[in-house]
Amino acid sequence: MSDEEARSSSAPLDIIAESLQRERRRAGLSLTEVAKRAGVAKSTLSQLEAGTGNPSVETLWALGVALDVPFSRLVERPGPRVQIIRAGEGPVLPSDHARFTGTLLSSGRPNTRRDLYLVTVEPGATRHAEPHIAGSIEHVVVSTGNLRCGPCQEPIVLAPGDYANFPGDEPHVYEALEPGTTAVLVMEHI
């Protein structure tokens, strides 16, 4: 990339500059006011919003508190808007067992932190899932049927409406106890 343009994605400092200004505007606050609340010099904030400067964590943290947004909102870029996936549509997870289907409903790009699946499981075969990347957590809400799932050592049984979460970074199982078992799976990558 040449110089000033097309850098609208990569550099963290530019993302911070954008985020800082966006969040401040949305809060309807003046630069002066935010600087005062955060306890940083307004000159510092001015430079940060201009993309100049390389804030320390303490400075950025203080600004996050003053703007009342989680820290990570300031260092990452926003996303799209509306999506619908009808039952039966959407990309289907490749599965070793025909009795297990997982449909990817929502996924962020590589550095995103949660995937949303609709899974259907039929009795007769236990799906042994290999561990995913470290730190991931799986959240399961059963819609219909009964599902045994969880870490291999300590699986749990969920009925419709039941919810559980467990580590996804160690071996775990999915097994239907009734035909037509469906569940919503939120795979969270921290």
Add this chain to the structure above:
Amino acid sequence: MSDEEARSSSAPLDIIAESLQRERRRAGLSLTEVAKRAGVAKSTLSQLEAGTGNPSVETLWALGVALDVPFSRLVERPGPRVQIIRAGEGPVLPSDHARFTGTLLSSGRPNTRRDLYLVTVEPGATRHAEPHIAGSIEHVVVSTGNLRCGPCQEPIVLAPGDYANFPGDEPHVYEALEPGTTAVLVMEHI
């Protein structure tokens, strides 16, 4: 808090110190190696892992890249392990309409970025939800019944298994078209 102890939660610099060391160990890398990959002096990294120092964003970003973890992993604290909430249990969302109940299944602390709800809606009343904090997105998967939901201007109708997401930071509605309508709601705060 007195001095060194019990500070295991608040200060961002301590969180960073922990995270940096944890991620480095899990990657099986030496401090020297990580510093080299990230292009920062190993003295800098040493101080950061010791909790001394207040890194700039560029430095921390480089370390995140070198460790191959998302930036936010370094500035936030890990979580618990396993949880189950049986149908009917769990804290219930206060609602203006008796015909709408939302049960909080999973939530992080204030700075967390997604809440997981099980909602049940009965026909007869439309729930007008006030906008939540900016940037939030709502993901809905219908378990049973039929649900009309979405932004006030453009609501959509979902059948069992259908999925949709829409901005949660503008007015939106939930309305059941059948008795016994239930859905899983992932409220994502970016």
Add this chain to the structure above:
DNA sequence: CCGAGGCGTTCGTCAAGCTGAACGCTGAGA
């Protein structure tokens, strides 16, 4: 018409983060 108050930017000064070199330490290998 013009002074007051707020806004965001720019400039010198000072403290603090980042650096590279030197240090003590441990373990493998001749």
Add this chain to the structure above:
DNA sequence: TCTCAGCGTTCAGCTTGACGAACGCCTCGG
């Protein structure tokens, strides 16, 4: 046993971020 390579820590220096004051700009209100 001695050596050497690699580890993580500590120490002066230079660079740079954060600060406060002064500046130009705009909008009210007398």
